[in-house]
Amino acid sequence: MKIALDAMGGDFAPAKPVLGAIEALKEISDLEIILVGKKELIEEELKKNSYTSDRIEIKDTCDIIEMDEDPVQGVRSKPKASMNVMLDLVKSGEADASVSGGNTGALITASQLKLRRIKGVLRPAIATVFPAKNKQIVFMDVGANADCKPEFINQFSLMGSVYAKELLDIENPKVGLLNIGTEEGKGNEITRESFELLKKHNYINFYGNIESRDMMNGEVDVVVTDGFTGNMVLKASEGVAKFIFDFLKEEIGQSFRGKIGALLLKPIFKKMKKRMDSSEYGGAIFLGLNGISIKAHGNSDENGFKNAIKVANKFAKDNFIEQVKVAIDKCKEEKNEF
Amino acid sequence: MKIALDAMGGDFAPAKPVLGAIEALKEISDLEIILVGKKELIEEELKKNSYTSDRIEIKDTCDIIEMDEDPVQGVRSKPKASMNVMLDLVKSGEADASVSGGNTGALITASQLKLRRIKGVLRPAIATVFPAKNKQIVFMDVGANADCKPEFINQFSLMGSVYAKELLDIENPKVGLLNIGTEEGKGNEITRESFELLKKHNYINFYGNIESRDMMNGEVDVVVTDGFTGNMVLKASEGVAKFIFDFLKEEIGQSFRGKIGALLLKPIFKKMKKRMDSSEYGGAIFLGLNGISIKAHGNSDENGFKNAIKVANKFAKDNFIEQVKVAIDKCKEEKNEF
The missing domain is CATH 3.40.718.10 (Isopropylmalate Dehydrogenase)
Structure with a gap:
């Protein structure tokens, strides 16, 4: 599976997200990660940890939605923010799931905007x-x-x-x-x-x-x-x-x-x-969307990011979104529940 | 001041309420307490603690609203329950305030029923x-x-x-x-x-x-x-x-x-x-009623009851209900707030 990671999101970004990615790659042999953010900063972190791998890719982008920024405004005014670009990768199918430790409100807004809700879902x-x-x-x-x-x-x-x-x-x-x-x-x-x-x-x-x-x-x-x-x-x-x-x-x-x-x-x-x-369990997830968007805690350390990436990977592998869709459809058709 | 205490209310009644009353009487020299409940049980507790005082009075009553009893039904069907009798004493002016560690829902119901809300109060x-x-x-x-x-x-x-x-x-x-x-x-x-x-x-x-x-x-x-x-x-x-x-x-x-x-x-x-x-601070109070009704935690020990009695005594002494009335009236008259 290929996971898009917001390398600029979280209180200790990009250091901790990058470190978490490295740890996750070491543990899961068929995992690939796209680090989304400022290329030079990300490369610096990788260098610090003397890490190279062909399973890591950098998606260079200039903007960041700050932790205390107005969510809706941030998402709308910064299309090239790492969080937005990360979700674009999921939307386009270039990535199978995403993880961010950034501004929660912004991630809610961006996830809904980019991934859209599953048909039949009333509210994610x-x-x-x-x-x-x-x-x-x-x-x-x-x-x-x-x-x-x-x-x-x-x-x-x-x-x-x-x-x-x-x-x-x-x-x-x-x-x-x-x-x-x-x-x-x-x-x-x-x-x-x-x-x-x-x-x-x-x-x-x-x-x-x-x-x-x-x-x-x-x-x-x-x-x-x-x-x-x-x-x-x-x-x-x-x-x-x-x-x-x-x-x-x-x-x-x-x-x-x-x-x-x-x-x-x-x-x-x-x-x-x-x-x-x-964060031991990968943080929080937005349920009801057409894609996997996982929120790691803002103050996550490498372990928190690693766990979130592992959850994202498992969910993508098990086709979790399809499971939600099936459940919603079943409920809807047979019972007219929603 | 004279405080009515529900001797049958709480997980460890009547032992802990009675003990709390004894402790409070020792600390406050002009305090008087009416213990409301089954006389023989209360007397037994006083005897156990070798305590006699002319500042303690027993109001004998047979019924108890149990901790898990339906509140409204309990209050209505048992007019002679210790909690009801305790509040009657406040209502009639025989006591200046009350304390109970009994069924919370029942105490809410009984307090509202017996003490009624202060004029101008929307909801206690x-x-x-x-x-x-x-x-x-x-x-x-x-x-x-x-x-x-x-x-x-x-x-x-x-x-x-x-x-x-x-x-x-x-x-x-x-x-x-x-x-x-x-x-x-x-x-x-x-x-x-x-x-x-x-x-x-x-x-x-x-x-x-x-x-x-x-x-x-x-x-x-x-x-x-x-x-x-x-x-x-x-x-x-x-x-x-x-x-x-x-x-x-x-x-x-x-x-x-x-x-x-x-x-x-x-x-x-x-x-x-x-x-x-x-319970270090006397538990909880019902605000907005024409009388002081204090709720001690159900699992209070003697210290919890003692503190609740002390708060009840202080509030009665300082004419707390009058303070609430003045505040409500001031707000109502000058601003038409409520």
Whole structure:
């Protein structure tokens, strides 16, 4: 498979994306990568790592959409931005999938614009992996659709199930509806109406409501919600984890006893951080588009980019987009669901 | 002040509520407490702790609303439930404020039914304290109103400000609107409309949007949102903290090195847990009602109940309900805000 990588996207670009590409190429023998970005900067990074390979290609382009740039404006005003060019490669079929650690809003906009939604898809959505007890779960929509209709959430459940099956190898994933209580009838209007649709959905394994407190207990494999709530919960979780780690770090630094204790627990803390880190699983994906667009976390290191590239490669190989299309079509034809 | 305490509410009732009452009475010399619940059980607890005082009174009542009971049905079918009787005491003026660690939904229902909303209040809401860097902040609505109009959120900002001033001693609290991005125009429909109202609000100190990830950085003093989102974020935060602590505990138990490290870090872990625990600040309050109804966490220990009683006592002493009324009236008369 040939993966287009936005070499200019992310907080540590181009160093970390390029390094991630090198690592991925070392691990997968039939992988090819197109590095999209400023040629001289990319070549410099490759040189730094003394890496040459005929499986690496550079697509030289001058512009970059900055991390804090207005997404829509950035995408529209900079057709030669690395992110846009990367997606053009997927669109034209020159690449089989893409990975970017750049501006999230811009990547949403550009992906929708270039790859277009699959026929029958009401709204593309962002799915990510979320840590749970002894497993990982799929969580969506985490930010593409701030205002959702129940039908959108109903369809997220189908796309999320296909995704969980492919990414996490779960045969018949259990789908939970994020809610403020577990009983039927709980929640706000949109969630109550979504529940009604999900209950009748023939192509998913509906578990029922699940509270945000219990998402991580491992009861379900996929959690669906609207993009506003999903983004809130995702970022709150990040915030709390950061708060706890920052607090521990500060306290530990204040005493000799603390420092010794922390030294002994270092492997455990490291494991914990890794456990909380979605980049271990390749970041987030835009579901519902005619192409694979993977979003690596902005602060990904080489490992984060490597994992995202590996996921992109696997998804391309397994013809993931076709799987989504089949599921949507099946649902549409037989049940007139959407 | 005289506080009515639901002696039967909470996971460890009546033991922990009674113990919390004893602790509070020891700390505050002019405090009086009415313990509401099954007399013989309460007397047994007092005896166990060899405690007698003329500042403690028992209001004998037979029924209990169970933790997992349907809230509305429980409140309506059991007029002699400890929670209902407790609120009757506030309503009649026999008690100056109340504290319960019982069924949250039932306490919302009963509080609204018995205490009624303050004139001009659109919707009563639940406010809680949330940990932030070097401080605590007020967070609301965390669950009373799953569906909110922008006007409700606008009014929460006023009630939350009065609450922050009283509870946390902040003169001109900065109010943030919980959102998925910081720029104006971000968010779902209701949040965008709320922003417009908050921007024009003359009686609050509006900070702008704040992301759930940044709530804990200490930039603002009050965070407002609808009850669905608030509940989601609150419970997700609890879930993540629990996940992290459970993970650490399990990992630590698996090696000698881990056990030694944890022993050394024990005081820090303890401090951390305390920091994350809202019961340190008396739990949650229902704002907008004609009376003080405080919700202690269901799993509160004596310390949690003691703190909730102390908050109830302070609020009663400072005539908090009158403060809310004045704020609502001022806003209403001068600006026709609500």
